[in-house]
Amino acid sequence: MIVSIDYESDTPLYTQLYDEIVRGIASGRLESGENLPSVRSLAGDLGINLHTVNKTYQLLKQEGFVHIHRQKGAVVQPAGSLPVTDAFRTRMERQLESLASEALCRSMREEEFLERCRSAYRSIRPQARDTHEGGRER
Amino acid sequence: MNMSLYGFGLTMGAVYVLVLAVAAFQPSLAPRNILFGISIPKSAVDDDAVRKLRRSYTGQVIGYGLAFGILVAAGILWKTGGTMPADDTQWLATLPVGALLALFGISGGLFVAFHQKAERLKRESGWQEERRTAASLSLRKERLHYPLYAFAPHLLVILISAGAAWLLYDKIPDSIITHYNARGIPDRIQDKSYGTVFEMNLVQLFMLAIFIFVNYTTGAARMKIDPADPERSEEQQRRYRKGMSLLMLLLGLGMVIFMGFLQAFMLYGGSRMNGVLIGAAGIAPLVMSAAAVVSMMKLGKGRMEASRPGEDAKWKAGAFYWDRSDSAIFVEKRTGIGFTLNWGHPVSWVILAIILGFALAPLYLNP
Known part of the structure; x- marks a missing residue:
C-alpha cells in the first residue's frame, strides 16, 4: 500500500x-x-x-x-x-456545507453535486456497490 | 627498469586506473535522472544537452587524470633512474597515496563544476521539480536485506583462523615478519606474542563489523517511492537492496578469507613467502574491489531516483545530503551506488566518529 x-x-x-x-x-x-x-x-x-x-x-x-x-x-x-459518532457527523456536515456552498456559488446543479458525492463514496471500495448499494438502485 | 620497480609500478598503476575509471564513469553509476547531483525530469534523461554534459565530464576526468598519472610516473622514473632505490623509500611509498588524493581533488573539482553546469541547464530548460512524494506502508515488512545470522560463515572463518593459530602456537617462529616493503623485502619483524599472532583476527572482526553495519544500512535507509510509478519504484527498491546486501555478504566473506590466508602465510609460511605470493596478496583485494564495482554497476544500471520537491538544494555540492527536518539517517546516494548519511542529522556525526575512532585507534595504541 x-x-x-x-x-x-x-x-x-x-x-x-x-x-x-x-x-x-x-x-x-x-x-x-x-x-x-x-x-x-x-x-x-x-x-x-x-x-x-x-x-x-x-x-x-x-x-x-x-x-x-x-x-x-x-x-x-x-x-x-467503528460507530458513526456525533463528532463525525458534525465534522462531515461542516465539510459538506463548505463544498455545497461553493457548488451553489458556481451554480452546480444539485443532481451533479449528489452524483459526485455518490461516485466518490463508491470509488473508494468498488465492490461495496455490488454488495449493498447496487441492489437498492435497481 | 628492474623487476621490483616494475611490479610496484604495475600495482600502483592498476589502483590508479581503477579509481580513475570509477571517477570518470560516475555519471553512469548515478541514477539516470540525476545529473551531477541535480534531478532532471525522466523525459529528459536522453536529451542531447544531458548526454553532452555527461560525455564531456568523462572525457575531462580521463584526460586530466591520465596526464597527471603519466607525469607522476615519469617523475618517479626520472628520480630513480629506473631502479628501485636501495635505501630510504619512504617518499616512494607515500607518493601513490598522494597521487590518489590529487586524483580525488581533480575529479571532485570537475564534479562541482559540472554540478553547476547541470543546475544552469535545469534552470534554462525550465524543468520543474516533482511536487508529490510517496512511501510504501508494506515494503518494509518484506525481507530486503540478509539477517544477522547470514554472517555466521564469516564468523566461522575467523574462529578457524584464530583457532588454528591457537593450536599451532608452539610451532610459530619466535619472530614474525609483519610487513614487506615495496621491493618485497621484510622490513618489519616483530617478536612473537599473543598480540602479533592474533592481530589479524582483530582486523577480521573489525572488517566483519563494518560489513554487518553496511548490510544493516541497506535495510534501514529511507525508501523513496515515485508517486507517478509506485510499482516500478517498489520493484527497483527490492532488486537494488537485496543485491547490495548479497554483495556485502560475499565481499565480506572474501575479505575475511583473504585475511585468514594472509595470517596463515605470515605465521606458518616461514621462508616460503616469496615475491609471487606477496604480489598475489597485493592483487587479491584489488581484484575483489574491481569485481564489487562491476557488480554494483550492473545492480544500479538504469535505476531512477524518486526525487523529492526541493531536494536539489539539500544536496550540497550535489554529493552531501543535509536536511535537518528529514528524520532519515541513511539515504541513497545521488552520486553513485550505495548509501550515504544525512549530515543534517546529529546521529550521522556520531557514526562517523565511531568509524574514525576504530580506524585510527591502532595508530595510537601501536605507535
Whole structure:
C-alpha cells in the first residue's frame, strides 16, 4: 500500500497522511490487524518530521482507526468496527456545507453535486456497490 | 627498469586506473535522472544537452587524470633512474597515496563544476521539480536485506583462523615478519606474542563489523517511492537492496578469507613467502574491489531516483545530503551506488566518529 503526499498543498501534511491511511483502511488495501511502519521509518521514507507522523498516528488512534500496541506499534482496526459518532457527523456536515456552498456559488446543479458525492463514496471500495448499494438502485 | 620497480609500478598503476575509471564513469553509476547531483525530469534523461554534459565530464576526468598519472610516473622514473632505490623509500611509498588524493581533488573539482553546469541547464530548460512524494506502508515488512545470522560463515572463518593459530602456537617462529616493503623485502619483524599472532583476527572482526553495519544500512535507509510509478519504484527498491546486501555478504566473506590466508602465510609460511605470493596478496583485494564495482554497476544500471520537491538544494555540492527536518539517517546516494548519511542529522556525526575512532585507534595504541 502506497501513501502519497503533496508538499505544496494547503492541506497540512499530517492531515494528508491521515486521509491516505483512512482511505487505505476503507478500501481494504490496509487490512485489519496489519501493522503500520514505525513513526521513525515512515517519517524517513516520506522525508518529513517525526512529529508530523506522530500527530497522524495519534489522531488515527484517537478516532479508533488504529490501536497502539506496545510491541507491534500501530495496528489497523477492522474497517466496519467503528460507530458513526456525533463528532463525525458534525465534522462531515461542516465539510459538506463548505463544498455545497461553493457548488451553489458556481451554480452546480444539485443532481451533479449528489452524483459526485455518490461516485466518490463508491470509488473508494468498488465492490461495496455490488454488495449493498447496487441492489437498492435497481 | 628492474623487476621490483616494475611490479610496484604495475600495482600502483592498476589502483590508479581503477579509481580513475570509477571517477570518470560516475555519471553512469548515478541514477539516470540525476545529473551531477541535480534531478532532471525522466523525459529528459536522453536529451542531447544531458548526454553532452555527461560525455564531456568523462572525457575531462580521463584526460586530466591520465596526464597527471603519466607525469607522476615519469617523475618517479626520472628520480630513480629506473631502479628501485636501495635505501630510504619512504617518499616512494607515500607518493601513490598522494597521487590518489590529487586524483580525488581533480575529479571532485570537475564534479562541482559540472554540478553547476547541470543546475544552469535545469534552470534554462525550465524543468520543474516533482511536487508529490510517496512511501510504501508494506515494503518494509518484506525481507530486503540478509539477517544477522547470514554472517555466521564469516564468523566461522575467523574462529578457524584464530583457532588454528591457537593450536599451532608452539610451532610459530619466535619472530614474525609483519610487513614487506615495496621491493618485497621484510622490513618489519616483530617478536612473537599473543598480540602479533592474533592481530589479524582483530582486523577480521573489525572488517566483519563494518560489513554487518553496511548490510544493516541497506535495510534501514529511507525508501523513496515515485508517486507517478509506485510499482516500478517498489520493484527497483527490492532488486537494488537485496543485491547490495548479497554483495556485502560475499565481499565480506572474501575479505575475511583473504585475511585468514594472509595470517596463515605470515605465521606458518616461514621462508616460503616469496615475491609471487606477496604480489598475489597485493592483487587479491584489488581484484575483489574491481569485481564489487562491476557488480554494483550492473545492480544500479538504469535505476531512477524518486526525487523529492526541493531536494536539489539539500544536496550540497550535489554529493552531501543535509536536511535537518528529514528524520532519515541513511539515504541513497545521488552520486553513485550505495548509501550515504544525512549530515543534517546529529546521529550521522556520531557514526562517523565511531568509524574514525576504530580506524585510527591502532595508530595510537601501536605507535
